[in-house]
Each structure stands twice: as structure tokens, then as C-alpha cells.
Amino acid sequence: MAREAGASVLLLESAPREWRGGNSMHVRNLRCMHEAPQDVLVDAYPEEEFWQDLRKVTGGATDEKLARLVIRASSTCRDWMRRHGVHFQPSLGGTLHLSRTNAFFMGGGKALVNAYYRSAQDLGVKVRYNAPVDDIEVQQGHFMAAHIGGERIEARACVLAAGGFESNREWMREAWGQNERGEWPADNFLIRGTRFNQGVLLKAMMGQGADTIGDPSQSHCVAIDARAPLYDGGICTRVDAVSLGVMLNRQARRFYDEGEDFWPKRYAIWGRLVAQQPGQIGYCIIDSKAIGRFMPPVFPGVKAQTLPDLARQLGLDPSAFGQTLEDFNGACRVGTFDHTVLDDCHTEGLAPAKTHWARPIDTPPYYGYALRPGITFTYLGLKTNEHAAVHFAGRPSDNLFVAGEMMAGNVLGQGYTAGVGMSIGTAFGRIAGGQAARAALEGAAHETA
Numbered sequence: 001m002a003r004e005a006g007a008s009v010l011l012l013e014s015a016p017r018e019w020r021g022g023n024s025m026h027v028r029n030l031r032c033m034h035e036a037p038q039d040v041l042v043d044a045y046p047e048e049e050f051w052q053d054l055r056k057v058t059g060g061a062t063d064e065k066l067a068r069l070v071i072r073a074s075s076t077c078r079d080w081m082r083r084h085g086v087h088f089q090p091s092l093g094g095t096l097h098l099s100r101t102n103a104f105f106m107g108g109g110k111a112l113v114n115a116y117y118r119s120a121q122d123l124g125v126k127v128r129y130n131a132p133v134d135d136i137e138v139q140q141g142h143f144m145a146a147h148i149g150g151e152r153i154e155a156r157a158c159v160l161a162a163g164g165f166e167s168n169r170e171w172m173r174e175a176w177g178q179n180e181r182g183e184w185p186a187d188n189f190l191i192r193g194t195r196f197n198q199g200v201l202l203k204a205m206m207g208q209g210a211d212t213i214g215d216p217s218q219s220h221c222v223a224i225d226a227r228a229p230l231y232d233g234g235i236c237t238r239v240d241a242v243s244l245g246v247m248l249n250r251q252a253r254r255f256y257d258e259g260e261d262f263w264p265k266r267y268a269i270w271g272r273l274v275a276q277q278p279g280q281i282g283y284c285i286i287d288s289k290a291i292g293r294f295m296p297p298v299f300p301g302v303k304a305q306t307l308p309d310l311a312r313q314l315g316l317d318p319s320a321f322g323q324t325l326e327d328f329n330g331a332c333r334v335g336t337f338d339h340t341v342l343d344d345c346h347t348e349g350l351a352p353a354k355t356h357w358a359r360p361i362d363t364p365p366y367y368g369y370a371l372r373p374g375i376t377f378t379y380l381g382l383k384t385n386e387h388a389a390v391h392f393a394g395r396p397s398d399n400l401f402v403a404g405e406m407m408a409g410n411v412l413g414q415g416y417t418a419g420v421g422m423s424i425g426t427a428f429g430r431i432a433g434g435q436a437a438r439a440a441l442e443g444a445a446h447e448t449a
């Protein structure tokens, strides 16, 4: 956006070329408002419905003005993305419920990032890899220069888009603290994306008095396969079977309604729920009726012909496990099972209840997945406005802007709905780029005068 508006642009990327693009290289889709069927999107997803979805998942912890700005921008950004080489595809059959709301990137985030880099290169954007910025020099809210080691890089304007602090395990440990069991929950977290979002610039800006928003312990946090690597496991480590079975903790007890709402609206609560359980581990248990109804994860589940054998293989107490499953199976009131609507299959007299898609787990083979909290991105960020300006003591900077995870907390105080990270990043990235160019060109005109 900045280059197209006539500014000369230098992109500083801390990662080497092969790891460029941070978490964006892991994405699959973008949530888009639309009033009628549009290219890859079916039906309509009007502004009001998008807003209500966002309001619900955030529990109202969102800035309505900025949220609506993102929602409206989401209706027009696909054309801009296409102009920069991004291709879209309809959602696949296995990705339930998303064909109306989310546009999928052909080739995923890696193809998206590569397309953007190719386009940026064609436009004449300069890129430096292995360039971790360690400080931002600001004078009275005005950006002066970025620092890398001893090097000082001046510019007339700057956009900060360096992600959250999710990859910084020390900071995560501090943010989550110690729980009542004496555990440090964050020690058991896995990071789904890049190792490069260390929060260095967030901390640097906080140190210089930039206004912040959000709670450091809030993040997008999904339950992922416990066998996933510490960083960059990506989307294939997610286990989307939770709403089709039961979730147990280490004591083989259920702890939350697995059928509360559609998976894309509720999948992001499970990481946090597992984080609150002893040992920060949960076990998703399904039977063969669930197979084929969720996206197959990269690691096969533990498989057994009997429930006691499954418990043993997962390291759970077989008698507690047996009791929980017996209670659950006995409480199921099966109506007409339909995973595409909030159906009438529910439990009765069970706490916690399973309010939809409740069917007895009784058809072998049985499968179990051990799950850990997988952090996608943190929500603590810099306070901003509709011009994407960084604020100092309530005053917007004239030439320092912010986009993406570094400001997502303005719209996402808590919770998540699939694809909104990219909606926020794309909307504010475009605004910030345009504003930075305006500030740079005005600065240049001023200097010439």
C-alpha cells in the first residue's frame, strides 16, 4: 500500500528468507462479509451477523468502531489481494460450516506470503532478511529510526507489524504465572506458528510509554496434538474432533460442554480450557462414528477395540475413564444427528452437559488424542485508532503505525472466530501502509519547503 502510494519502502524481517512471513505463512483463510454470493463464498454474511459473531466470541471486549471498520474492509480486500497474486479456492468438504463466511487461500499461507513478496519485489520494495529490529527510536511520539544492533535506520514513517509475543516462552511464563497447583502452565504450551514473534518491539514500545490494550494472558489458543513440535507445527496439528466426542482431563473427567456451538466459532476456547486442567493436558475421545466427519490431523489417534484398552494406552485410570464414559453414554438423548446444524442430540442430567451432537461412544474402534494448549497469537497489543496510529498518553503518533497481531487486541479482547486474524491484519495493514505513505510524503514535502 505504501509503495503503491509512492513511498519508498524497506521491509525489515528478523527471519531468514526461508522462514519469512511469520504466522501468516501458516494461515488458510480470511473471514469476509458479503451481502450476496461472491466468487468463492456462498449465500450472504452481512455486516450485522459478522459483528454479532465477533461480539459474542469476545464477550463485548472489542472496540465496535474498529471492529466494524475491519468487517467492512473484509468485503473489498479480496480484489486487492488478487491484484497482488493471491488465489482463492472454495472451502473443502471437510472444513465444516465455513463455505459461507471464509475465503480460502489456494496453497495456504505459504503461497500467500510468496505472492506478496513477489509483488512487493516487482513494485520495488526493498527487503532485508535476518534483520531483527531491537529498538524503535521515538521522540515525543514521533518515529525517528529503527535499530538493529548498532545500526540506525532512519525513515520518515514506520509501520510496526512484528506479531505478538507468543514465541517468547519467558514472557508467556510471566504472563500466565503460577497456578493454585503450583504449576507454571505456560511451560506446557506449544507455539503453533513462528519462533520469531518474540515481542521485542512490543516491549520496546511499552518501555517508551506507548498505550497498550489487552490482557497479556489472553491469546488465540487451540487444543493441539501433544506430539506437535514446540514451534511451527501449523494447522495440521489441530484436532477438530472435540465436538464429535468427549474431552477428558488427566483424571479422566469431563470439564466442558463439547457441543456448545459450531466448531469454527468455538474451537479456540479449548486451548485455554486445557491450560486450566491439571498438567495442561486433555484427551479427546471418539468412536468410529466420528471418522470422516472431521479434518484428519497429521498424527493418527491412539486406536483401541475396547474402552479400557484405550484408557490404558492413553495412560488414564481405566476405572475412572470407564465411569465417565458410562455416565456420558447413559445421559445421551439422541435425536436426529446433524453436525451441520445445532442438532437435538444432547445429554440429560449430566454436568457439564453436552448440548449438541451428543451420541454414545459405543462403536469400536475407539480413538484418543492427547491435546496440549497450542498458542496461535497473543492479544496484548498497542492501542490504535481508525488510522492505525500508535498512541502515546492518548495522542496518536503522526508517523508511527501498527498492524496485525501487534494491534489485534483492539478488536479481540478475548475469544476468536475463524479467519478474523487475517481480516484484522489485512484491513489494518492496508490502512497503516497508506497512512505511512501519507506521513512520509508529507514529511518529504515539508522538508523540501
Ligand SMILES: Cc1cc2nc3c(=O)[nH]c(=O)nc-3n(C[C@H](O)[C@H](O)[C@H](O)COP(=O)(O)OP(=O)(O)OC[C@H]3O[C@@H](n4cnc5c(N)ncnc54)[C@H](O)[C@@H]3O)c2cc1C
Pocket: 012, 013, 014, 015, 020, 021, 022, 023, 024, 025, 026, 027, 028, 029, 030, 031, 131, 132, 133, 134, 161, 162, 163, 164, 192, 193, 194, 196, 197, 198, 199, 200, 201, 233, 234, 235, 375, 376, 377, 403, 404, 405, 406, 418, 419, 420, 421, 422, 423, 425
Ligand atoms: C498455525 C496458524 C494458523 C492460522 N490460521 C489462520 C487462518 O486460517 N485465518 C486467520 O485469519 N488467521 C490465522 N492465523 C492467525 C494469523 O496468522 C495472524 O492473525 C496473522 O498472520 C498476523 O499477521 P502479522 O503480520 O501481524 O504477524 P506475522 O505474520 O507473524 O508477521 C510478523 C513478522 O514480524 C517478524 N518479526 C517479529 N519480530 C521482529 C523484529 N523484532 N524485527 C523484525 N521482524 C520481526 C516475524 O519474523 C514475522 O515475519 C493462524 C496462525 C497460526 C500460527
